[in-house]
Amino acid sequence: MRRSSDLQPEIADESAWWRDAVFYQIYVRSFADSNGDGVGDLDGIRSRLGYLELLGVDALWLTPFFTSPMADHGYDVADPRDVDPLFGDLAAFDRLVAEAHEHNLKVTIDVVPNHTSDRHEWFQAALRAGPGSVERNRYVFRDGGGFDGSVPPNNWPSQFGGPAWTRVPDGQWYLHLFAPEQPDLNWDNHEVAADLAHTLRFWMDRGVDGFRIDVAHGMAKPYGLPNIDPRVDLAALDMHDNSLDPRFDDDGVHEVHRLIRKVVDEYPGRMAVGEIWVKDDERFARYVRPDELHLGFNFRLVQAPFDADGVRAAIEHSLGAVRGLGTPPTWTLSNHDVPRHVTRYGGGAVGAQRARALTLVELALPGVVYLYNGEELGLPDVELPDWALQDPIWLRSRHTLRGRDGCRVPLPWEGDTPPFGFSQAATTWLPQPNEWAGLTAESQLEDPESMLSFYRHALELRKSRSEFSGDELEWYGAPAGCFAFRRKGGGLICALNTSGGPVPLPPGEVLLASGPMDGNQLPPDTAVWLA
Template sequence: MSAWWRDAVVYQIYVRSFADSDGDGIGDLAGVRERLPHLQRLGVDALWLTPFYPSPMADGGYDVAEYCDVDPRFGTLADFDALLAEAHSRGLRVLVDLVPNHTSDQHAWFAEALAAAPGSAARDRYLFRDGRGAEGELPPNDWESVFGGPAWTRVPDGQWYLHLFAPQQPDLNWRNPQVRADFRKVLKFWLDRGVDGFRIDVAHGMIKHPELPDTGLDKQISLLGRGELPYFDQDEVHEIYRDWRELFDSYPGGRIGVAEAWASTSERLARYVRSDELHQAFNFAPLKARWSAAGFRAVVDDSLATTAQVGATTTWVLGNHDVQRPVTRYGGGELGLRRARAAALFSFALPGSVYVYQGEELGLPEVLDLPDGVRQDPIWERSGGTERGRDGCRVPLPWSGARPPFGFGPAGSWLPVPGEWARLTVSAQEADPGSVLSTYRDALALRRQHPALGDGGLEWLDAPEGVLVFRRGAGFVCATNFGDSAVELDVPGQLLCRSDAGAGWDGVLPGATTVWLSIDDKD
């Protein structure tokens, strides 16, 4: 069986914002299918679809009301099957998003739990508890929602239920055998349809400390990925993934699980990708790395060392639907764009697998000035309008034309698309060999063809301050200048690709630029 995931390039599709086929302003599965040629030309190996299941959309579909169907806004199961079949015919694998930590409050399981008495089997599917205080009027503990405010909501009979996210997203009790059995059925439903794997949402959160102890902390979310919390990364969670791995391995073709997991140390994160657990875990360290040679070098060294301990490969992630887009994160404007292009080529050259969030191949910036009235992220509401939330990285893609929504669909779009994106459309960039899109296509084609790229190791080479240079295998070198000024490098070779779309290689590396070179292996 080919371990295809070890060096795959996976393209994340935020379905609502990718392509709208029917004119309702919301992206859908038929729209994704129509745009598969774009992904094939881009040169990715697989696509990951964010949730398209029936949902009240309290959190962009991550509040699932039915795990084995398609929300009518996104199409039908027949649309999904057609998309999957065509993707496979084009050599593209398909991963779907699984949301096992919580359901929607509109799910039949939760409706049954609310209708049942405290202590019932139906309530045991979730985490219901009596409150504290003389009349049970206080939450059971001090846990906070990731979206702000308390992580508990009281129901009319006086009990409270846990929701680590929005109140519309009650957490499941993964110590309940029925929950585990039902999700195994969900996995089989999609595996039997032919999906190639699952991105597992909040993979670190499904098991909570059995005593539900207080943390004694405020702003607990600030510890995510840095400290220990009694509701994240509990040891028992790994029992679930060992069971799932057996199921994945029982299917042909290399079906995989990818963890969206946060842990207090990189060593604990690596536990999710041990040989009998999941195949990949998102490596979020690059998202937090400061723009500097030292910052990126530390991330690479730590990531490669820890995954090597368990025989796994590392994933490289510069953006997703939950974080500010790289162009803006790296400074915005032309400087941010140069840095984002350089970071992309740097990550494409590293050992392991790469994830590309839709729009990165177009150099899209974060939309910071969305009108308050159109924002839909629960973070915006739960923070009382003090935090913008994640809508700015979820604005629909610009495909073609001179006016919004730039070919996203026949009519409008669920979030407004900035008028200045006319120069960033796919059609505008296709004809420009120096565009971000052309650079991505060229780099990903080289990545697929060059024997030194993908899985394997790397060797750091001596470099001036502010520059990182590494060799991959025989005859390939990547050099990135994290400074603002040009530097001279004593690295002879022939240019394969460069992030600034300049011509040739004369030994001078401009600021915020990455070059790929083919060198004589004796050098």
Template sequence: MTDTLAEARLLPTPDETWWRQAAVYQIYPRSFADSNGDGVGDLSGITDRVPYLVELGIDAVWLSPFYPSALADGGYDVDDYRNVDPRLGTLADFDVMTQALHAAGIRLIVDIVPNHTSDRHEWFREALASPKGSAARERYIFRDGAGPDGAEPPADWESTFGGPAWEPVGDGQWYFHFFAKEQPDLNWNNPEVRADFRRTLRFWSDRGVDGFRIDVAHGLAKDLGRTLPTQAELDALPKDGSHPLWDRDDVHEIYAEWRAVFNEYAPARTAVAEAWVASDRRARYASADGLGQAFNFDLLEADFDAGQFRDIIAFNLGLAAESGSSTTWVFSNHDVVRHATRYGLPPRNGAAAKQGSQWLLRGGPASELDAELGLRRARAATLLELALPGSAYLYQGEELGLQEVAHIPAAERQDPAFFRNPGVDMGRDGCRVPLPWTRTGPSYGFGAGGSHLPQPAWFTGYSVEAEAGVAGSTLSLYRTALALRSRLQAAESMEWLETGRADVLAFRRPNGWTSVTNFGTEAFTLPAGEVLVSSTGLEAGSLPGAATAWLQA
């Protein structure tokens, strides 16, 4: 073992429960910082920006996929689970980055993509070169085609990115891919698949990784049976644990095996499930004998509305108590329209995230977007989020108040959802545009050259250089709030406070830390206490509309 790898294994502190109330910052590595000027962010770029992360005040980094990939789906088509994409660096660069983060007291969570590999993975290449019924094909989901010569797909299923979900291989058989055709689904009934992923978890844990974000965690276990249902029949089946594809009860047998691996380490490695399941089925993913935590996307899908927020918060704190875990709070990530933009659009009855996508489909006309109001609401929502018990997941650039980039020429887009659903889905490129670090330069400080997605001219005013040290800037607000959060963090409980107004929410943590959010338009007189921070300026001791303030009783 090299000295670098040995140091990378060191943890900031031996706290087993660090993840329960952590502030986690998601880095989409290709769009964070480019160290060599090739237009693509890389691991060395992250290492160079560790001082920025320290000053921001986060507890952990969640690193989106950095593995070798053809980028058919932004890196979620993985060629090799135990290596680094050469465009992003090397394993040695990964070790240096991990060491730098740990030396700064920041933990590291990495993305694991277990539902599917890429079609360039050595296993899939072997499967295509092997005959029907071979062990190589048993690692994936192959089926004979319909009709006398197998020329028709086994079923009329549709891929989430558009088009058929079954792809022919030329010998009468077809393979299943729920996502892009370059992402063949794995067969998790195969012991070899299970064993190889346990090896992957140990590989990265041995290199110092503190936790894992599990992509499509609810999709691994499948039971297709001998006769496949039609798409209409499939859609009509309840997702109650017995669905052929989604949220099957037996998926938790896999995660019990993973938990045994996580517990081999001290402190135990943690994990968080990306499981888009019914709320009453989420707790099992977050159980202590499973992954330990599961994403709660409910606030991400809500409008800026006091009633929706209160119901969601109360419900998810109840789920956390049921599982023994802590809940997670998130407003933006690499898959959705940024919340500073969503909150500036007309409400859609709790479907704000989808409504933001529809706004993109219409070309993002400025007449529908009140960017100033959207940012004001986003700042208020985030300050509320950071006061809640549980962990907060932040997406790169939200600390700058970045809006969604709506206008990207079709020729420069990258997301398969755009190309495979023309006129239906504008894709996710708008939230993945490389960050602006400086006011000027060919890529606003992202790198010495251009950027792999075009940056708009308005980025100059949202750059780190433009906001750092500026009172009232969104970056200054995040830095202040995260520092206070670290100091004020208390037991994982809260008490709702009566405000006398349906559009104002207030709650108190056990140490007297109080958060008040005004979702309305009329000012609200704050209760007694020292004002620690507010998302916007106060008006003679009153909290204006679309604003949050923290107080200490």
């Protein structure tokens, strides 16, 4: 639908499609390869739309497929309005959107407003133009300290290791909160805002249903770029605290999100969700005010241990952060930046059993759910050999941090040996382990006890049963290491046991359990839905 300049800003619609949707994140490189080069692509995704419809999800989120040198696997964007040849072309994207809509699947995509690639035409022009130029003002360039300018402008570290500053031949330094190949944009420059608006409209004109805003707590930089207190251990912070870490969650970022919302509201029915690694609930809430983002990723559930008290605290914080704002909470257990939850919860059979339990908890909650491709197959992280690692974190940390490649290994679709139907190539961009033969989609589809069948059943119940209604929870008293809550409105009861022994079930009819039940007892490492 084309935009209309006279449309009023969209008021939060209680019936909007995204308010209780299940999104499926596709890490494009690792989903399905259509042309035999060992790397996933857009036509590969299109070939598996039937599987995604069968799974029962409502919408897709595609990681960046834009023109890129791939220093950070696409999050270093050289042209945000074109498709990298590695993944296809604009015609392939148009085919994917059209066919996804035929399968009743919405399509959302990443946008990366904090930085560009160092190969972006703007940055190349900035290098040529020199200090004080209009071109250089699109980025964050500064003179260095010391008598010869050889000291970085401040002490900020990069998220990927090492300093957040790189010096160019004329002596100035540029800021990159991530890799040196990802220079930060200067959001005080009106051209930067106009270019993002152009990008959003470009993709919505092609039928995109929404956006995931990468590093949504970034973009704005504090005046004067003050030093971080050297006593602060940034590695120990779960999420960013602006009072300790001035690099993120600066108040000026909300102007960016008001811009995004204003543009998205020109196209009725579209949405935007932010990646928000912010510690404080009140500061998080600012991102989802009525004139800012529709949704915000709250990562407390990702960071919670497999422990009933920790999970309950994560749930209560996440619900509290959006209460009264008219926007639903957003839940996720895994994504392309964190270890898969099967691995986080202990790995092996125990990790898989606990992953099933927390999936039931997640899907019982009010709001929006994001699944990460492969979690429905029960995939763990892969211990990759050193030679295979490609994440810039591995390179920037001088091979001391292994990075995120272990959760990005290509999916196993069918067969008994790699590449398991992912590609016609003998080798894939990251190697798959032989032991994934028992985890392929093909082997799980007809097995009623498989992780895939479990996900399909849970998603079907979530979509079809009236018990899954109501925006608030009522908590029951429960033994140590356990909890139980009821959805106010629909009446669904969800109980979780993370203790070492069985506990009595609350009263009710069992709709679905994450593992074998023991009469009227809920076994350890198990969750259950009751009506």
